[in-house]
Amino acid sequence: MPDIHSPLSAPDGFAVTTGPLPSSRKIHVESPRLAGVRVALREIDLTEGSGEPPVRVYDTSGPYTDPAHATDIRAGLPALRRAWIEARGDVETYDGRAVRPEDNGLKDGEVSRVPVFDRSGRRPLRAIGGRAVTQLAYARAGIVTPEMEYVAIRENLGRATLREQGRTVRDLGGESFGAAIPEHVTGEFVRDEIARGRAILPANINHPEAEPMIIGRNFLVKINANIGNSAVTSSVAEEVDKLVWAIRWGADTVMDLSTGRNIHTIREWIIRNSPVPIGTVPIYQALEKVGGQAEELTWEIFRDTLIEQAEQGVDYFTIHAGVRLPYIPLTARRVTGIVSRGGSILAKWCLAHHKENFLYTHFEEICEIMKAYDVAFSLGDGLRPGSIADANDAAQFAELETLGELTKTAWKHDVQVMIEGPGHVPMHLIKENMDKQLRECGEAPFYTLGPLTTDIAPGYDHITSGIGAAMIGWFGTAMLCYVTPKEHLGLPDRDDVKVGVVTYKIAAHAADLAKGHPAARERDDALSRARFEFRWKDQFNLSLDPETAERFHDQTLPAEGAKLAHFCSMCGPKFCSMKITQEVRDYAARQEAEAGMAAMSETFKEKGGQIYLSDRPLPADHH
């Protein structure tokens, strides 16, 4: 697929993808309640004369799609949240931990050629005197933070239109399985959801560049994309561009799963340039520091890694504290054993020492660190099933119960929590996962990988898992971790990342629609009206991937005029089912207006005219 490397935004070596999507403008909605809260949204302009207003959509892409923003990844993004964080008066700057060679997988004295992000003048923040500087702590204290206000405006999308139509969320008639999607999202509603632990707002105080977003089942379903450094990295821009590319297509958060050399340096570049929360799996880096020997891992090395990453600004950590020693033998008879990398590292450690997982035994100390920076937990499912045969087994559910126990511990420390879920699960066992997660984990947000609904389609696992993701999203999962076509086979490239993100946007959106979310429905209706009225450009521009839609159209009808024509390639110019519908409307209108129906027949015949001469085949939708 052709990329849209728009006008380069920085000198050679530091360029990333910028520029708006077709017919789209970045807009900022100001909070009427809190000065300085300006929420970025995307507005898609439709064809002039269509009588259709612009359609506002949720925008994860950050300043990169804003022509008014001069992108320079060497400077990083503006520190949007800095003033809010400082205004709370509960944090202090300090010297922070010095970067060590092993943070980048280097030997003592070894120098990397990878350029270092210039942090001069920047010192990390942490909580003063053991306080919890988390959104959860503020929420419990009754404070609606600017972050919460930002999220309220961002999530309110579509409600204005609905109100103009005189309709309510209830009128949309979705089925939300006990979720409580509000008629109007207020800052207070956001605060309450966070206070109850039912949503998280991942916002490390050392990542002020991030635009606030929320993960919880009473909000729009979110998606995560994974990125990671490759063996040979030609430029830091390439790494940053993976992030920029993923959020351009809709990733709400990005996990940096880099391993090997230069990961500290690359993480710094990523965070300083990320408008979305960044998640990591700290055990990966800790393992690097002990030369890849799982049994050499210690609490001290792990602890130091948490602080290193918290100071950089990582917003959530995957912590596999539920992989308890007694559960490990439960996996012995599985078809695919332990497939989580984090899970197997910890299983190996537990077996080598015959000791309980040190993440479990030190869990309260982990909480103490995380509350000082507002890093959220993503409690990892290290024992998730890696095949249909292993779904919903004793090992998986034992771990889930422990994650429930740990959720309560984290909440005790005012630390935000979400729970990771599987994996490979056949359709009929998906709902049990959701129901059990809600029950065991006190409605903490669920964050699942797919699940894949069959094992037999390597090369198409974005689809096998997109099916499960849509379903579990509908049932209540708050964030869906994407799977690319390369899953199980190799490393995703740029096209794979895009296909993975778009597939997961489809799953999340289908879930929002089924739950009855007003923003979701607005876009479907706008696109369907455009389709019906042959506004081809509007149909492309309202779609999740305007370039692919336009390219596919042009393969059959390349002429520019075809995009203005009131027909499509399927039925040709002279016959068209949509054209006939206009006649049906005229008929129904006249039927109402006139009494005599028999007379109508003649009138219609007089209008007559040839309607069909195509010799093209038809796609499925038209038979």
Add this chain to the structure above:
Amino acid sequence: MPDIHSPLSAPDGFAVTTGPLPSSRKIHVESPRLAGVRVALREIDLTEGSGEPPVRVYDTSGPYTDPAHATDIRAGLPALRRAWIEARGDVETYDGRAVRPEDNGLKDGEVSRVPVFDRSGRRPLRAIGGRAVTQLAYARAGIVTPEMEYVAIRENLGRATLREQGRTVRDLGGESFGAAIPEHVTGEFVRDEIARGRAILPANINHPEAEPMIIGRNFLVKINANIGNSAVTSSVAEEVDKLVWAIRWGADTVMDLSTGRNIHTIREWIIRNSPVPIGTVPIYQALEKVGGQAEELTWEIFRDTLIEQAEQGVDYFTIHAGVRLPYIPLTARRVTGIVSRGGSILAKWCLAHHKENFLYTHFEEICEIMKAYDVAFSLGDGLRPGSIADANDAAQFAELETLGELTKTAWKHDVQVMIEGPGHVPMHLIKENMDKQLRECGEAPFYTLGPLTTDIAPGYDHITSGIGAAMIGWFGTAMLCYVTPKEHLGLPDRDDVKVGVVTYKIAAHAADLAKGHPAARERDDALSRARFEFRWKDQFNLSLDPETAERFHDQTLPAEGAKLAHFCSMCGPKFCSMKITQEVRDYAARQEAEAGMAAMSETFKEKGGQIYLSDRPLPADHH
């Protein structure tokens, strides 16, 4: 994607794709009960020394993947069923209808350059003296036909393995929503399902080349692919190859939606070379015959077209007899009106004449024709929703109720029936479609197009609809009509057809798994074992698309040795979560064998060894 045009099978201009899939052999299972019933299956051979038996899978590809078959499309396929049909003694040959210029969209005296299939010596068959020569009539008479016996063996896949494991279908624990998947499929079970109208076996007596297959919710979920001629056709082989290509990847039936010129000729080439049932929408050809003027359509022209196509061997007809005049105004307030082409042709006719749909008024006469050839009904949903906004509305459900009424009429005439369904439906409204269809149509098989679960992703509608297809397949839909990535945008090419078919095989298979079908589970487990044991070639060969899986793998690790290596590109050679599982198994085994657990820790440590040195990024499944 690269195609696999294997060694050409015929002289230039008549070549189609032939040759087996990797590591696959065509096998034939003979019925112990009925001589001459030899059921074609595919057997996938796994790596020598793996200790794994070959895996048998359902095979739609026909003789084209059998090296023992000399493909020559000018001769057509062998008439597998001819002897069975003749042995029943209820049919006669006759001269048949003469081909007219308008059948091919030609003017009087105009000659087409498209070569004509040589039918010399072939005369059509029809029932003697008004008899019903349908599988339904035989089933009701208590006869297990060879076709039913063939289907029983074909559908029994996976049950032998299950029995060897000492397990039953019930042990698989699926949820089938009231479907009754038998422990063992017998010819008698097939007969009974057909007799009850709960399954159809589409098998026109003039299409003896087709391998019997069944569509019903107590059997494997089937998929249909649509093909159709393009504006410029260079060779008939190109048209036949579309069919061969679709069945190679798993299409169970193929609909020929050709329009325009030469459609009679091309249909003949397709049917003579098709091992799967062929469906059509006869109103398309009838409309051609009246110059594309819907209002000029007459019962006589339509009737003649039915006979023309029945004599050629079309196995099922989409008949839009449910588009009744009073329902048409119900579509006036829709966002996307009438999107079915057949539906809009008939709506236009009804409005022009202000008369009831002639397919509805002549329905019993249609039944009389269809029972004389055993053409099955696919009762078309001409008023299906074309957008999320229009799902499950009054027009759609009014038509469905009429389809239920027509089902009973068809059954009265011993004609087999399935019912077409939507379309565009959000997830939460899908099940209502299935439940209502079962109720209104007396459990006649449901055959749905997707449904698409959102409108906002043109270019990805194989995915938006694959989600809905998997779900409705699970709920009980018997056949899923595929949607390609080009849906709504343009004409599918060869790659689009393959992606559409594979996506729908995923949906059908995920549904079979969730219903608890034994054949489905066997393949998942075999593939997952191969994955776990790093039998890369086996993983590729067991997948739905071995070539794509291998190509994706090779993009990251191209060396041939990598396919033998006990590691993958995700974690590299020195650390591997699957390797660790083997250690877990050893541990669990020793834990059982030995009493002292503390001692184990030291043993493990001594084994030690470096386990991790990768600098590669990780895909989602490994964090």
